[in-house]
Amino acid sequence: MTxxxxxxxxxxxxxxxxxxxxxxxxxxxxPAWREYRSSAWFVERLRLEGFKVEAGSGxxxxxxxxxxxxxPGPTVAxxxxxxxxxxxxxxxxxxxxxxxxxxxxxxxxxxxxSALGIGALAGILATKHAMQSANIGGxxxxxxxxxxKVQGSKxxxxxxxxxxxxxAMVSYHPFYMxxxxxxxxxxxxCGAYSSRIYSFICxxxxxxxxxxxxxxxxxxHSAARSPGANVALFTMYSLTKATMESMLxxxxxxxxxxxxxxAGQATAxxxxxxxxxxxxxxxxxxxEMANAVLEVLDRNAAHAATVAGCRLVSRWVSRTRPGVAxxxxxxxxxxxxxxxxxxxxxxEAIMLAQTIQxxxxxxxxxxxxxxxxxxxxxxxxAELGLRHQMPGWQTHWTSxxxxxxxxxxxxxxxxxxxxxxxxxxxxxxxxxxxxxxxGGLSPxxxxxxxxxxxxxAGTLLDLLxxxxxxxxxxxxxATRTTGKAAIAPLLPSNFEPPIEYRWPEYSTTARGYDxxxxxxxxxxxxx
Numbered sequence: 311m312t313x314x315x316x317x318x319x320x321x322x323x324x325x326x327x328x329x330x331x332x333x334x335x336x337x338x339x340x341p342a343w344r345e346y347r348s349s350a351w352f353v354e355r356l357r358l359e360g361f362k363v364e365a366g367s368g369x370x371x372x373x374x375x376x377x378x379x380x381x382p383g384p385t386v387a388x389x390x391x392x393x394x395x396x397x398x399x400x401x402x403x404x405x406x407x408x409x410x411x412x413x414x415x416x417x418x419x420x421x422x423x424s425a426l427g428i429g430a431l432a433g434i435l436a437t438k439h440a441m442q443s444a445n446i447g448g449x450x451x452x453x454x455x456x457x458x459k460v461q462g463s464k465x466x467x468x469x470x471x472x473x474x475x476x477x478a479m480v481s482y483h484p485f486y487m488x489x490x491x492x493x494x495x496x497x498x499x500c501g502a503y504s505s506r507i508y509s510f511i512c513x514x515x516x517x518x519x520x521x522x523x524x525x526x527x528x529x530x531h532s533a534a535r536s537p538g539a540n541v542a543l544f545t546m547y548s549l550t551k552a553t554m555e556s557m558l559x560x561x562x563x564x565x566x567x568x569x570x571x572x573a574g575q576a577t578a579x580x581x582x583x584x585x586x587x588x589x590x591x592x593x594x595x596x597x598e599m600a601n602a603v604l605e606v607l608d609r610n611a612a613h614a615a616t617v618a619g620c621r622l623v624s625r626w627v628s629r630t631r632p633g634v635a636x637x638x639x640x641x642x643x644x645x646x647x648x649x650x651x652x653x654x655x656x657x658e659a660i661m662l663a664q665t666i667q668x669x670x671x672x673x674x675x676x677x678x679x680x681x682x683x684x685x686x687x688x689x690x691x692a693e694l695g696l697r698h699q700m701p702g703w704q705t706h707w708t709s710x711x712x713x714x715x716x717x718x719x720x721x722x723x724x725x726x727x728x729x730x731x732x733x734x735x736x737x738x739x740x741x742x743x744x745x746x747x748x749g750g751l752s753p754x755x756x757x758x759x760x761x762x763x764x765x766x767a768g769t770l771l772d773l774l775x776x777x778x779x780x781x782x783x784x785x786x787x788a789t790r791t792t793g794k795a796a797i798a799p800l801l802p803s804n805f806e807p808p809i810e811y812r813w814p815e816y817s818t819t820a821r822g823y824d825x826x827x828x829x830x831x832x833x834x835x836x837x
Contacts, residue, residue: 433766
């Protein structure tokens with residue numbers, strides 16, 4: 311029996327456990343920076359498997375860093391993500407409905423990171439099993455990376471030195487955006503990401519204008535006072551919408567999004583709002599483009615604060631560099647994916663998919679899943695398809711914070727298809743709840759986890775037993791990250807994660823364990 315066969319058999323023999331583990335994390339569905347139960351589960355599991363685990367690594371309460379060694383040899387690594395997205399609560403069901411006990415405004419796994427974390431964990435554990443069976447030397451590192459949806463943790467781990475000394479890193483993600491499906495990234499990796507919170511604070515509303523002679527109380531209902539923080543926020547919001555077209559040229563696939571954080575008073579009283587916060591995130595192919603957007607945003611925020619009688623506090627959430635390709639590692643990983651094969655869907659998965667189509671008023675398809683989900687795509691072919699939709703000068707596309715890892719160690723980006731349904735001719739497209747539900751339906755999502763685990767294990771075992779592969783990956787890494795190609799970290803080494811901000815989270819009250827926005831009857835979704 312080969313060592314790869316040993317690893318694959320470990321994965322197969324733990325199929326039911328892996329399915330249960332995935333549903334556990336999927337059901338936790340905790341949002342960014344607040345993944346308390348999810349991270350605790352991984353820490354406990356890894357310790358049971360013999361790993362030495364640092365919980366709360368890098369000063370992040372829901373992060374961890376785990377290590378297991380079998381003697382001298384290369385150091386290879388992977389990681390788990392486990393954060394979910396507010397407003398996407400969906401049951402593992404064939405119809406639209408939230409998980410039991412929660413409103414649709416609670417978080418749910420959209421990508422799903424639950425399959426990312428368990429697939430990567432299974433790959434690491436299968437590798438460990440094969441190393442022990444064949445007495446292979448080397449070290450396995452496995453990281454818990456919270457808050458991927460705000461790209462928060464990997465830059466912290468990198469700045470704190472957690473990735474130092476790693477010979478190769480496998481970055482895996484469930485995916486479906488063609489042509490990046492059951493493949494690896496080749497040359498065109500993810501670009502720069504920036505995320506910044508602007509806080510408007512109205513400390514002294516009474517100083518806006520002199521009080522009326524008959525109004526000794528500065529905050530009297532009839533007195534003139536500062537417009538307040540809400541006015542600053544919406545001035546910022548409007549200014550930014552009005553100036554977006556002047557930030558950058560209409561090319562390069564850049565984007566800008568915003569989220570209003572809850573802050574200040576929660577009632578509508580006749581008082582100026584004391585605090586309001588808005589978070590902007592932007593994705594650009596280059597750091598220079600990211601800086602151009604930042605300049606306009608900072609200017610808009612300063613003007614908005616002045617207009618509304620507020621002071622301004624700006625805080626970085628994340629700031630990452632464009633990714634570094636490593637074709638040596640990508641080719642190795644792809645060959646292992648070819649050996650494993652793409653996910654395939656059995657009769658139960660097909661029946662569930664057809665039921666979803668039927669519930670949407672569609673005629674069930676004989677083959678309801680997107681064909682690409684069951685097809686391995688050569689990374690060179692995927693690269694051509696990706697480049698076809700981009701201008702020639704553009705070197706990076708969209709964003710993901712694995713890019714920070716790629717500056718510390720040779721990194722491959724592996725994509726395994728998540729289950730997606732084929733779109734009938736003339737149909738506008740499936741609602742978001744469909745893909746979210748498929749990520750929780752075990753017969754549909756388990757193939758993703760299994761293929762990822764076997765591919766990751768095969769890749770890591772090759773690296774652990776063939777020194778020439780590590781050498782090639784490290785030589786390419788050195789060429790791509792030194793000299794004129796080098797980009798220094800965009801945040802200082804002492805940068806602190808913004809864990810203290812008002813990120814949404816579950817809470818325990820007299821109502822029990824609940825999402826922080828209680829369900830209101832008149833807010834339930836219409837059918």
